[in-house]
Amino acid sequence: MKAIIIKAYGGPEGLAVVDLPTPAPAAGQVLIATEAVGVGGVDTLIRSGALAAYGFKEGHIPGGEVAGIVTAVGDGVDASWIGRRVWGFTGTGGGYVEQAIAPVEEILPLPDSLSAVDAATIGSSGVVAHFGLRHAHFVPGETVLVRGAAGSIGIMTVQLAARGGAAAVAVTTSSAERGLRLRRLGATHVLNRSGDAEQEATQEAPAGYDVIIDVVAGRDLPSFFDRLNPNGRMVAVGAVAGQPPAEFGMKIMAAFQKSMSFATFSAATVSRADRQAVRDEQFAAAGRTEIEPVVHEVLSLDEAVLAHQKMDSGEVFGRIVLTP
Incomplete structure (x- = not known):
């Protein structure tokens, strides 16, 4: 099968297309013929070598989420999974392949109304957005700022905060065009990357925020503490x-x-049970068009280098998805 490995840590050119034997699922596992592979920010961090201290080695296959059809099951797994469309979590890697292995506890059947590409777009990011807001003890009527809102996690946070009854949902992003797209997804105020209001704003942004969800971190993170309300x-x-x-x-x-x-x-x-329950609800909501999966671009698996170049450039709005 075709697979993408990290041949050398550093830039996107360190990714390489290789041919590997198709794996066989072990006990408790399934084999998924991938139709869509999500490209996440953590994939680029692993590829760069920034997370080498966590045990990632050259030769690692990036990718944590896939969607496709179960083609084989290991011992102890119900054979009725074979032939079903599923989303699957492969862990900290193993997703950039034509045939992916996932634990049966980490797969979910997909509704007929949801494509594999859309599932790979919101499967992980939606869960982070949901529980990130819960971790912040967000309640309806509060003001929310999403820092780094143009990525898949930020976009889902904007939508969930708006649906959850936020009094205002402000976003930081890099351009007016992105700001307009985020407004269509539920943002009420658009700020630049420093957190200042854009010139074209028609409504004054809140002076402070009850909740800030930060996808960015980096050296500018401390400056956003000044934007928190008391008890923020x-x-x-x-x-x-x-x-x-x-x-x-x-x-x-x-x-x-x-x-x-x-x-x-x-x-x-x-807990896995809580993650899967929320993910299942979000898949159903997306199938009903209540949540919008935002796909930046669909590329072929062997264009993984190009996908990572786009990620590194900061030009991605939503998620890039690879298809074998």
Whole structure:
């Protein structure tokens, strides 16, 4: 089968197309003929070598989510899965392939109304957005700022906050065109990457926010503490710009009397049953067009280098999906 491996850590050119034997599912696993593979920000971090300390080695196959048809099952798995369309979580890798292995506990059947491409677009990002907002103790009537809203997690957070009754949903993004698209998805205010209102804004942005969901992190993260209301909560659900400065906590301590809080969130801390229940609900909602999966572009599997070049350039709005 065709697969994409990280031949050398660094830039996108370190990805290589190789031919590997089709794997056989072990006990408790299924084999999925992939129809769509989601390209995530964590894939680019792994490829760059930024996460090498976590045990990723050259030769690693990127990709954590796929959608396709179950073609084989391992021991202990109900054979009725064979032939069914599913979404599957392959873990921290193993998705950029024509035939992917996933634990049976990490697959979900897809509604007929949802395409494989759309499933691979929202399968992981929707769960992070949902539980990220919950981790921030968001309640209807509060104001929300989504920092880095043009990626798949940010887009889902905008939609879920708006559907959840936010009084305002502000977003940071890099262009007026992206801002317009985010308004169509539920954003009420568009800010530039520094968090300042754009010139064309027709409605004054909130002076502060009850909740900030941050996908970006990086050196500018501390400056957003100033935008929290008293008792405001900031939750970092990603770090596409790298780690914040080591002294970032001093900003919170300097505003001690505002009772602000900062937290990180990883979907790995949520039980599998809870993740799957929310994902199942979101797939159904997307099938009813209540949630919009935003696909930036569909590329072939052997165009993985191009996909990562686009990710690194910051030009992606939504998610890139690879198809074998």
